[in-house]
Amino acid sequence: MPDMRDQQIDAFLAGTDWAMARRAKLAGDASNRRYDRLTLGRDSAVLMDAPPEKGEDVRPFVAVAEYLTGIGLSAPRIIAADTEAGFLLIEDLGDDLFARVLERDETLEQPLYAAATDALIQLHRAAPMAGLEAYDPSRMTELSTLAYDWYLAESLGPDPEAKAAFGAKFEPVLAENAECSVTILRDYHAENLLWLPDRDGAARVGQLDFQDAMLGDRSYDLVSLLMDARRDVSADTRDAMIRYYAAETGQEAAAFERSFHVLGAQRNLRILGVFARLSRRDRKAHYVDLIPRVWDHLMRNLDHPALAGIAARIKGDLPAPTPEILERLRR
Numbered sequence: 001m002p003d004m005r006d007q008q009i010d011a012f013l014a015g016t017d018w019a020m021a022r023r024a025k026l027a028g029d030a031s032n033r034r035y036d037r038l039t040l041g042r043d044s045a046v047l048m049d050a051p052p053e054k055g056e057d058v059r060p061f062v063a064v065a066e067y068l069t070g071i072g073l074s075a076p077r078i079i080a081a082d083t084e085a086g087f088l089l090i091e092d093l094g095d096d097l098f099a100r101v102l103e104r105d106e107t108l109e110q111p112l113y114a115a116a117t118d119a120l121i122q123l124h125r126a127a128p129m130a131g132l133e134a135y136d137p138s139r140m141t142e143l144s145t146l147a148y149d150w151y152l153a154e155s156l157g158p159d160p161e162a163k164a165a166f167g168a169k170f171e172p173v174l175a176e177n178a179e180c181s182v183t184i185l186r187d188y189h190a191e192n193l194l195w196l197p198d199r200d201g202a203a204r205v206g207q208l209d210f211q212d213a214m215l216g217d218r219s220y221d222l223v224s225l226l227m228d229a230r231r232d233v234s235a236d237t238r239d240a241m242i243r244y245y246a247a248e249t250g251q252e253a254a255a256f257e258r259s260f261h262v263l264g265a266q267r268n269l270r271i272l273g274v275f276a277r278l279s280r281r282d283r284k285a286h287y288v289d290l291i292p293r294v295w296d297h298l299m300r301n302l303d304h305p306a307l308a309g310i311a312a313r314i315k316g317d318l319p320a321p322t323p324e325i326l327e328r329l330r331r
Contacts, residue, residue, distance in 0.1 A: 048088040061211040093206040098190035119202040135216035137174035146273025177262040184216035261304035268298040
């Protein structure tokens with residue numbers, strides 16, 4: 001017997017041209033959202049099911065999608081919406097995630113990452129989206145302490161004094177190296193970008209999972225792209241894209257690289273905490289498998305001179321992800 005949510009989906013689709021479409025599940029993400037592909041003849045669309053009772057809200061997705069398409073980027077077009085019930089019917093941008101394309105042909109790494117960098121350049125040349133919250137040093141510091149709240153606490157035990165001392169030292173470093181000047185999408189990586197080669201320019205990069213957009217530093221999404229938690233980006237590609245972005249946007253190269261590593265440390269600390277939380281609280285233990293790569297990214301960030309004043313503290317506070325530490329996080 002269909003459950004109540006399935007009945008609500010049927011009612012939502014009944015008000016569209018897709019009521020008779022065939023439905024097939026698509027892969028989900030770390031949220032409570034689920035996705036179905038709808039097929040009707042030769043046409044297809046994607047159903048997003050984001051239950052409000054589980055903390056989901058589709059309204060930011062709609063707003064950011066409309067902003068992105070308005071500046072010439074390829075976010076999914078909204079076909080139908082019931083924002084109160086948490087249903088969206090959106091354009092199907094296909095299955096060619098950057099990660100899957102690169103699994104088939106690694107030689108496309110630089111062209112794809114150059115296209116993704118071009119999309120960021122176009123995003124950052126546009127006026128920022130109105131009404132966004134600021135991803136400012138205070139917010140970034142708070143989120144970076146997730147590494148202490150979850151990664152440290154769930155592996156060796158909580159240390160509130162170390163957490164407080166870290167925050168007091170890290171926030172001034174962020175304040176010196178980060179500006180809230182552009183729209184940032186915050187989850188900009190190869191599992192959330194689709195290759196659309198039949199489109200032109202920056203529109204060749206399909207955008208997904210952008211509903212948490214904020215006003216932040218221009219290096220942040222480039223860090224997300226090039227220090228990917230899920231795949232290894234070659235050093236040649238990483239360095240080339242940093243230089244390319246800086247040159248195309250008129251940034252002083254050394255200053256931009258400094259910001260890249262400071263924002264990289266913030267992001268990678270946050271992800272360490274998020275992945276530990278996903279395993280320990282949400283029972284999604286497979287995220288632990290990604291922690292060693294995130295740790296390696298963090299160590300690379302901490303090697304930059306801009307972080308010399310805090311690197312030793314972070315390395316002393318947080319344990320390296322040894323097999324024993326990872327096993328504790330999986331339990």
